[in-house]
Amino acid sequence: MGGAGALGASSLALLAAGGLPAHAGASRYFRHGVASGDPLPEAVILWTRVTPTDEATPGSGRGPVVDVAWQVARDAAFSNVVAHGTVRTGPDADHTVKVDVGGLAPDSSYHYRFVLDGDASAVGRTRTAPAATASVDALRFGVVSCSNWEAGYFSAYRHLAARDDLFGVIHLGDYIYEYGTGDFDAGGDVIRRNEPAHEILSLADYRMRHALYKTDPDLQAVHARHPFMIVWDDHEVANNAWSGGAGNHDEVTEGPYANRLAASRKAYFEWMPVRVGPGGTIHRRLRFGRLAELTLLDLRGYRSKQASGGAVDDPSRTITGDAQMSWLKSGLSASADETSWRLIGNSVMISPVALGSVPAYLLGPLGRLLGLPAGGMAVNSDQWDGYTADRQELLGHLHGGRIENTVFLTGDIHTSWANDVPLTAATYPVSPSVATEMVVPSVTSDNIDDILGVPARTLTLIAEGAVRLTNRHVRWSELDSHGYGVIDVTDERVRMSYHALSDRTRPDATSSLMASFAVGDGTQRLTRLS
Known part of the structure; x- marks a missing residue:
C-alpha cells in the first residue's frame, strides 16, 4: 500500500517495532490534527497535514518533499495493524496527506495515525460502512x-x-x-x-x-x-x-x-x-x-x-x-x-x-x-x-x-x-x-x-x-x-x-x-x- 521513502521507511520500522506511543500528544510535525471521511464498506479516506520544517507553513509554498507513514489498526495501542504505507507530499499539495485506504472489513472500527521521522500524529478513530446488503438496526x-x-x-x-x-x-x-x-x-x-x-x-x-x-x-x-x-x-x-x-x-x-x-x-x-x-x-x-x-x-x-x-x-x-x-x-x-x-x-x-x-x-x-x-x-x-x-x-x-x-x-x-x-x-x-x-x-x-x-x-x-x-x-x-x-x-x-x-x-x-x-x-x- 505505497512505497516507503527514506523518512517513511524509518517511520515504518519504528511502527513495526512498537517504538511509538499510541498517542504522542503534541507533535512537532502534525499541527493540524487528523481526519477521516467518506466511509465505504471496505475503504475510508484518511487525512492529515505535516509541517516538516518551520518554514513549511500553510500556503507558503516552502519546505521539503517528505514521505509520511500511515498506519491503521484494530486497537488504539496499534498491536493489531491491518494496513500501512507511505504518502509523499510537499509544497505542491501544501504538505497535506490524503490516502484512500482499502481492503478493510465492513462495519468495523479502526484507529489510525501518521508518522514522520519518528514523530507520531494524534490517533484518530474511524469506521467503515456496513456491507451494501447488510441488515442494519440503527444509525x-x-x-x-x-x-x-x-x-x-x-x-x-x-x-x-x-x-x-x-x-x-x-x-x-x-x-x-x-x-x-x-x-x-x-x-x-x-x-x-x-x-x-x-x-x-x-x-x-x-x-x-x-x-x-x-x-x-x-x-x-x-x-x-x-x-x-x-x-x-x-x-x-x-x-x-x-x-x-x-x-x-x-x-x-x-x-x-x-x-x-x-x-x-x-x-x-x-x-x-x-x-x-x-x-x-x-x-x-x-x-x-x-x-x-x-x-x-x-x-x-x-x-x-x-x-x-x-x-x-x-x-x-x-x-x-x-x-x-x-x-x-x-x-x-x-x-x-x-x-x-x-x-x-x-x-x-x-x-x-x-x-x-x-x-x-x-x-x-x-x-x-x-x-x-x-x-x-x-x-x-x-x-x-x-x-x-x-x-x-x-x-x-x-x-x-x-x-x-x-x-x-x-x-x-x-x-x-x-x-x-x-x-x-x-x-x-x-x-x-x-x-x-x-x-x-x-x-x-x-x-x-x-x-x-x-x-x-x-x-x-x-x-x-x-x-x-x-x-x-x-x-x-x-x-x-x-x-x-x-x-x-x-x-x-x-x-x-x-x-x-x-x-x-x-x-x-x-x-x-x-x-x-x-x-x-x-x-x-x-x-x-x-
Whole structure:
C-alpha cells in the first residue's frame, strides 16, 4: 500500500517495532490534527497535514518533499495493524496527506495515525460502512453547517466529539468563510480574527484559511473522533456562488472568477477528507447496508446565476445541472428498492418559503439569511425557491415514482426548521407531502437575533409565527440558536434532535435540546416528539 521513502521507511520500522506511543500528544510535525471521511464498506479516506520544517507553513509554498507513514489498526495501542504505507507530499499539495485506504472489513472500527521521522500524529478513530446488503438496526449521525471562525467558538464540534454513539458527522457546507476580518456579520463583534486578515482570493489565501480552521481544538477533536461526510456550499469559494461567478466576487477588482474557483477547489481537495470523483466532482452516494443511502449534492458547481421575479420559473435555469439531476433521480429510484431511507445532503433549503406575512422590520434580516434579493422579493432566490423547475422535476419524480422515505438534510440559513416538503405548497395539506426536510442551525454564523442585536426569543417569535401562518408545511422553526443536529435512523422512523448552544462566544458553551421531530416509515410527514 505505497512505497516507503527514506523518512517513511524509518517511520515504518519504528511502527513495526512498537517504538511509538499510541498517542504522542503534541507533535512537532502534525499541527493540524487528523481526519477521516467518506466511509465505504471496505475503504475510508484518511487525512492529515505535516509541517516538516518551520518554514513549511500553510500556503507558503516552502519546505521539503517528505514521505509520511500511515498506519491503521484494530486497537488504539496499534498491536493489531491491518494496513500501512507511505504518502509523499510537499509544497505542491501544501504538505497535506490524503490516502484512500482499502481492503478493510465492513462495519468495523479502526484507529489510525501518521508518522514522520519518528514523530507520531494524534490517533484518530474511524469506521467503515456496513456491507451494501447488510441488515442494519440503527444509525446515528451528527449534522452541522455554517461555522464562521470570527463569530465564535466551535463548541458544537466539542459536544459531538464527546459522543461515542455516532457513526459519523454530516457537514452540509460553509465549513470555512472567505471574508476578511470584520467583513461578515458576527453580531457586531469579532470574537477571533481571521488569517489572513483580508478576503481570501489566491491559492495561498485559501490554504491559510483552511489551516486556520484546522487549528481549532474542537474541530480537531471531532475530526479525530468521527468520520465526516462533507459537501460544500458557497463560502468555501465566495458568497452566493454559482457556476460562473459569485455575489461576493468582482472581476474588475479581484480578477477572473475562474482563477478564484480553481484556487479554492484545489485547497479544498487538499485540506478536506473527501473522496473526489472524475473531473473534480463531489456529488456522491454513501450506502449504509439496507437501512439508508446518503446522497451528497453539489448545488453550487452547476447552477445558473441567481434570479428574481418570474425568472425563477424559467425551465432553462438549473440548480443541479442536467447531469447531476439525472444521476440524482436514477439513484433515488434504485435506492427505493434497496434501502429503507433516502437521506439527501442538501446544502440549501428545498422547501418553499413565502414571507408575505412577515413584518417589514423582520423581513430584511430574515431575507439576508434566506437569500432574498435586496428589493425584498418574497422568494428564496439562492435556494431551490429560485429554481422552481428543478424542484418540481425532483419532487415530481419522487411522487410519480412512489419513492417514499426521502429526508432532506439541510444547512445554509443559520436557523432550525422542520418541514414537510409538499408537491404543491399552495394547496398543502390537500396536496401530498412527498418528502421531509430537517434544517440544522449554524455552528456560529449569525442568525436573526444576532443581526437585529436583540435578546433571543423576543422579536424572532413574531417572525416564526408569521412564517408558520403563511407556510403550512413548516412544522417548526427556531431562528435564534446556534448548535447542531443529531439524526437517528431506524426502519420505523428518522428522528432529528435539534441542540442549542448556550453562548457561541464562550469556548465552554453548554448544549441543550431544543426540539425533536420524526418522520415515520411511509408517512412523508413530520411529528413533533415530546
